[in-house]
Amino acid sequence: MNKRKNYLLTDNGVKAIAKQSAPTKRTRHSDGDSLSLIHDPKGSLYWVMSYRYQSDKDIEPKQKTYHIGTYKPSSQVIDTNFKPEVSLKQARLARDSAKKLLNDGIDPNEHKNRHKNSYEQKDLFKFIAKNYMSEKSKTTSKNVQKLQGFLDNHILKHIGEYPIGAITAQDIIKTGLAIQTTFEQQGKHTSETAHKCMGLISSIFDYAINTLGHDIVNIASGRNKALRPHKAERMKAVEQHQFPELLRNIDSYIEKHPNGHQQTVAGLQLMTLCFVRTKELRFFEWSEIDYHKSVWRVPAHKMKMRQDHIIPLSSQAMAIIESLRPLTESTGYVFYNFESNKPYSEAWFNQALNRMGYSGDPYPKMTGHGFRQLASTGLYELQFSESIIEIQLAHLEQSSVKKRYDLSAHLAQRQVMMNKWANHLDDLRAGKAVSFDLLTPNELAKEMDSRNEQATDIALHDKDILINSLRAQGVSQQVLARLAEQL
Template sequence: MLTAVQIKTLKPREKAYKVADGAGLYLLVNPNGSLLWRVKFRFHGIEKKMALGRYPDMSLREAREKRDEAREYLEQGVDPVAHRKQERLKAEAAARTTFRVVADEFIAKMEIEGKAPATLKKMRWFRDVLDPKIGNRPIKDITAHELLRALKRFEQKEHYESATRARAFSGRVFRYAVATLRAQHNPADILRGALVSPKVKHHAAILKPEKVGELLRAIDGYGGRIETRFALQLAPHVYLRPGELRKAKWDEIDFEAAIWRVPAERTKMRKPHVFPLSKQSLNLLQDLRALGNRGDYLFPANSSWLKPICENTLNIAIRRMGFTSSEMTSHGFRSTASTLLNESGLWHPDAIERSLAHRERDSVRAAYHRGAHWDERVRMAQWWSNYLCRLRDGAEVIHPMFGT
């Protein structure tokens, strides 16, 4: 049997040679001076060899332990070389199915399916913040405890809504992993109710008719960039989502048919939205077009006509007019329209919901109402613009007519 002292005295020769230790273990001494541990054995009568490591990285004692481990597999009727290869493949597969890898694949799938750039950006952000804790872990091995610890980082900073959304995102990634046979369970489901429920925040909006009139007068007197003023003037009439409004393009406006077609890729529900335009809206759009701005956008950025105004432009303008963030936001025009149209009691709730492009959760009902209420929506758009003009002029104020 070899000793540590003997190993140190081994010298290279012109050809590689072996120095036996015992029970199949030996050192291969190469001409370049490297010393490699090998073990030979017979499996089903066939002689095989298995590399163990390099000396002195692997000591004599460690080499003997590896040899004994290989012999234990032989006694169980298992080829140690094949077993090690299988374990290596499993490790490589695990490395290819970490949370990070599966999350990237899931986000790529969502992009192909047409999710909005803003949605994909949020997904990537959640992936990045979860990455330090579970990103390199094989997704099938991640426990609910590990995921909870990662999510608690948000709660420690009192970012309760972010924690809830991160759990929802991770849950979608785990469900995708289960569906693609790379995990057996979804630990995010177990954590339902484990996180602090965030307080629901609504977009600030002016809901009192007299105050709406004050806002409209302030908009008409806005002294900033003229394109921003037009955007603010249009916003209460069409009550589109801020992103749908600020990224609007001229080819979406049909002046003859008096409609605005918002393409699916820019709507929250990923479905095209058609909005009927009142006379006031059409007049504003015609005046805006008369400015003769270059490019496709109704509201081009000040720095480049190839880009739309940024997402904060309208909110900043509202602040400049004296309305605080707790009073009014650019998204608040939708709440204003929804509240006052419903309070009028003149319009069917489904017509209002369709104008707001809200999703109908009942698929049968959605199919039925896809083309319904259009005539009513056309009348409602004109009535609403007329009503806004009266509020702006300080005239008629409606009162709720519930049950009408």
């Protein structure tokens, strides 16, 4: 009697089978020792182990099949980047584990079912995601609502009920492709949301591993490569030559929309002058204004970069702010929605712009964020330096105390820039021809000198606050003296 041969298949041999056309009927490729690769007519390949088992209810042993896992789903293409879900080596190890169970008198299929059903609710992806969102909301509220929307609207309906340890790479890829298809059906060729959902799934896997101690691999990492690449679109905004008409439409907003609010006009006007992020303006508090220095100090917790931000206020900006004092000072906020008894919502600016026609008809699409884009382009045309513009846009993230005070060193230039910008907008509004020439070197030097003293005062003021805060925390005088020298 010939001895049965084992290890008949090779990695290259299995890959060659995978590249073949799907057979007309199910085909079995034996590796020996009860392990086989099944090629399905639909094109998928999967591993099975054949065995015989007699339970207490059986008169004699029955022939059974143990499904180990998928080598390649029917939809996957074999290319240079292909990786099997369950490789030949992994299939052999799973077969060996199943045989050990048989030697102990345990049916591997029954063991698998018991294990599958033994997951607790806390192991389900949806519960881990809930914990992740809860933890994230404690550290920062930024985008938490948006991330929750990704889960509720797109992710959980696909993998929410799965134990996280049972989710496969293909489960995640199919989820991402389904989300992408949803947006394709809406006429969008690429979907930023699909890519962000894949990133969120990966973050939840990391949370499960690093925080909750799940002994799994983050198989979600890198799966967004299965999606069509997303090309970021330019933020919607009018062009520079359309800016003057936008300014005039803002000024006449209440005249054309009698139900409009004075605060909406003031908010849009202030956005054109200060070009902060809409959230920073919506939650602008009276206590953040330094009247002596004519600056608005936005605390770090309100900023995207999580650092304090100083906004020099032109005389035009101060006039707009002061016009609101009789209306909102008692609330603590410069802008306050009395109908809902809280600051205005994210939709505040966009709704007003839509009413003015900046929704694609008759004017181009425009959003609240678009004012930052308009200011950036306009200031570059006015030939201000990139570093000053980027600092004022709060794009530069500072990582040390000294860098923080480097910002104050540029405050004089920023004050010049913000005043020039306010005057530039007045010229646009009035329809004047705009010259993009800067001051002569002598004129610039004279104006800068007159402001350097004020900028130094602000820097020293911030320095004193920091030193006093550290002293109250018990930092030694010697360390404080060295720090003061560096600042």
